[in-house]
Every structure is written in structure tokens, then in C-alpha cells.
Amino acid sequence: GAVVSQHPSRVICKSGTSVKIECRSLDFQATTMFWYRQFPKKSLMLMATSNEGSKATYEQGVEKDKFLINHASLTLSTLTVTSAHPEDSSFYICSASRGASYNEQFFGPGTRLTVL
Amino acid sequence: GIQVEQSPPDLILQEGANSTLRCNFSDSVNNLQWFHQNPWGQLINLFYIPSGTKQNGRLSATTVATERYSLLYISSSQTTDSGVYFCAGRGNQAGTALIFGKGTTLSVSS
Numbered sequence: 001g002a003v004v005s006q007h008p009s010r011v012i013c014k015s016g017t018s019v020k021i022e023c024r025s026l027d028f029q030a031t032t033m034f035w036y037r038q039f040p041k042k043s044l045m046l047m048a049t050s051n052e053g054s055k056a057t058y059e060q061g062v063e064k065d066k067f068l069i070n071h072a073s074l075t076l077s078t079l080t081v082t083s084a085h086p087e088d089s090s091f092y093i094c095s096a097s098r099g100a101s102y103n104e105q106f107f108g109p110g111t112r113l114t115v116l
Numbered sequence: 117g118i119q120v121e122q123s124p125p126d127l128i129l130q131e132g133a134n135s136t137l138r139c140n141f142s143d144s145v146n147n148l149q150w151f152h153q154n155p156w157g158q159l160i161n162l163f164y165i166p167s168g169t170k171q172n173g174r175l176s177a178t179t180v181a182t183e184r185y186s187l188l189y190i191s192s193s194q195t196t197d198s199g200v201y202f203c204a205g206r207g208n209q210a211g212t213a214l215i216f217g218k219g220t221t222l223s224v225s226s
């Protein structure tokens with residue numbers, strides 16, 4: 001199957017700092033990657049669609065200046081949480097699909113962010 | 117975008133029992149996937165099933181695209197089946213993301 005990695009798996013930071021999360025497709029190229037957020041005992045909420053070589057598309061209610069997304073290559077997308085606050089603490093998960101947009105999506109293992 | 121509804125929200129079973137989880141979606145989908153989220157948060161792909169029926173061991177899934185629903189069957193449940201099961205669908209527009217249901221929390225006791 002296709003493998004998606006995320007780094008770091010867990011991060012604790014102080015309020016006001018910025019945190020970068022990397023999402024990589026290890027054995028395939030991904031024109032499009034997606035970022036989700038999950039609160040405890042809740043479902044996954046789509047935050048944004050990351051397109052290689054162009055600007056990300058954000059879902060309604062997601063602050064693009066707070067959550068910066070860069071899709072620099074066909075195997076790497078990054079999410080930067082800027083000036084993090086305790087309410088940004090959450091589980092962030094990325095996903096990617098091989099080939100055509102309608103193909104099966106594969107998910108990274110997630111990054112647990114805790115902002116003190 | 118599409119809406120995805122899962123039922124039941126919670127399910128408690130004795131080991132060995134069978135169960136059926138249901139997923140309804142509000143509009144046509146060209147991608148429908150079932151996942152099991154393990155205790156560490158990793159989403160495990162169970163089935164990619166936009167239509168038809170698939171089986172993998174004790175698990176099987178059926179999607180009836182024309183009636184906008186999918187079913188996940190778990191037979192002879194084991195304690196290791198416990199966890200949250202999600203279905204997620206994607207609409208017909210190219211490049212759109214999977215939209216998740218709220219999940220079914222399954223607890224299997226011995």
C-alpha cells in the first residue's frame with residue numbers, strides 16, 4: 001500500500017511560538033494532500049486542501065494566516081501553526097492519494113500538538 | 117459538500133458476536149472508504165469501496181451507490197476489534213477531500 005509519514009509525532013510548545021508539521025508521501029507522488037484536525041472523541045474535520053505548486057484551499061472557518069500550508073513538492077506538504085495558543089492543541093492528520101483525485105486516500109499517523 | 121451519517125454511534129458486543137455498521141451519505145460519491153482508528157490515532161484503511169462488495173477476513177463491506185449507503189460487517193468479533201470506525205466519502209468534484217462521519221465506537225468484551 002501507499003505510505004504517508006508525518007513529523008513530528010508529538011510536539012509540546014509554549015504559547016506564542018510557531019510549530020511546523022511535515023507530511024510526506026514516501027512511495028508515491030501526491031499532487032494533492034489534505035490536512036485534518038481531530039479533537040478528543042470527535043470526528044476528523046477537514047482544514048484545507050494542499051495543492052502542489054499553488055495556494056492551499058481552506059475550509060470555511062479555518063484561518064489561513066494561522067495555519068500556513070506549503071506544498072513544495074509532489075511528496076511534501078507542511079502545516080505551520082503560527083503563534084500557537086492552547087486552543088490550537090489538537091491532533092493533526094494529513095492524507096494523500098496516488099494518481100487521480102478519486103483514488104483511495106492514505107493517512108499519516110498524525111501529530112499531537114500541545115500548546116502550554 | 118456531502119454529509120456523512122454513521123450509525124449507531126456506540127456499539128457494545130460480546131466476543132464472538134456479529135455486527136453491522138451503517139453509513140449514509142447525502143449525495144453521490146465516487147470514493148467511499150472505511151477506517152479503523154487505533155488507540156494511537158492512526159487511521160487504518162479497511163476498505164476502499166465506492167460500490168459493490170468486498171471481503172477481508174472477518175470484515176466485509178457493501179456499498180449501494182444508487183441508494184447512498186454503505187455497510188460494514190464484522191463477524192465473530194474479537195476484543196482487538198474495539199475502537200472507532202469511520203466511514204468517509206468524497207463527492208464527484210475532482211480534487212475534493214474525504215468527508216468523515218462521526219464514527220461508531222465499538223467495544224468488544226470477552
